[in-house]
Amino acid sequence: MIDGSEASHQIIADLLESRTGQHLTESRRWRVNSALAGIFRTHGISNVDQLVCLLAAPPADAPDLAQEVVEALLNNETYFFRDKPTFDQLPAEILPELHRRRRDARRLSIWSAGCSTGQEVYSLAMLFAEQAERWAGWTIDILGTDVSHRAVGAARSALYSPFEVQRGLGVAQMLRHFDETPRGWQVRGDVRAMVRFQQHNLLGGPHPGRLPFDLVLCRNVLLYFDRLTRAAAFGRLAQAVMPDGFLMLGAGETVVGQTDRFVPAARRASFFEPVAAPAAAPAPTPARRSA
Structure with a gap:
């Protein structure tokens, strides 16, 4: 049973939707209620009705209480090399193809949208580190973004608990790419050198790159959008991918029936290629009047 009135829950839902x-x-x-339990304890309240009252006039010690609520409700579930059969297509097919397409420029730009606490971004960087000879002399730039300030901070720290570091990683990878410290497992410098993070809302403006990306990963993000919002997100993603680049979605996501801006990549599950936006129709020529 959910504590609090339906109206209060709707206010919380509207807050989450407006910000993310x-x-x-x-x-x-x-x-x-379980997601907001920490906020309830901090402010000495017991239900969503009381929280909504606080949101109307946040206490002086929590001027951005609304953002705290949003952060608590976000699903930051992730782990290294998540959905491995799908992820394995990157080193087997996608990255070799991009290597061929970008061999003259010798530069690769990748965006992980909705990167959560960074495991996906560091998984990508590990792929390049493990194929160092192939990518020697290349500039590899991997950007991770998330709407959550808290998640981005955790990603930048590159520090993971024993539980987190064992999710998706083998012992050999742990020892090769991490250092054990008193605070946890720290990603090593050669991997961290390829990555950067920033807070960004997929729906809140242009994509975060100076130029479109060669590869964009947006996995298990669109699942939480309604149909219209998902269509808008696909429009933003289409602007972010190079015409001959790739979009990677989650194992349970597709573009089919969702957008006309991408088509499935041949024989590559969860990978999609952009379709050029239709050119705007020329303005009609004014009819000439006879003298």
Whole structure:
């Protein structure tokens, strides 16, 4: 049973959607109270109704209480080399193809949208580190972005708990790419040198690159958008991918029936290629009047 009135839950849902685009469906509302439990304890309240009252006039010690609520509701589930059968297509097919296409420029630019606490970004960097000879002399730039300030901070720290570092990584990879420290497992410098992070809202403006990216990963992000918001997100993603680049979605996501800006890449599950936007129709020529 959910504590608090339906109106209060709707206010919380509207707050999340306005700041992130995520649609808090009825099937996901069961987790609201557990997700907000820490905020309840901090402010000495017990339900969503009381929280909504605080949001109307946030206390002096929590001037951005609304952002705290949004951060608590975001799903930051991730792990290294997530969905490995899908991820394995990157070193086997996608990166070799991009190597061929970019061999003159010798530069590769990758964007991980919705990167959460960074495991996906560091997984990508490890792929390049493990194929150092192939990529010698190349500039590899991997950007991770997330709407969550907290998640981006954790990603930048490159520090993971024993539980986190064991999710998706073998022992050999742990020892090769991480140093054990008193605070946790730290990603090594050669891997960190390829990556950078920033806070960014996929729906909140232009893509974060100076130029379009060769590869964009946006996995398990669009699942939380309604149909119209998802279509808008695909439009932003289409602007972010080079015409001969790739978009990678989550294992359970597709563009089919969702957008006309991408088509499935041949024989590559979860990878899609951009379709050129239709050219604007020329303005009609004014009819000439006879003298």
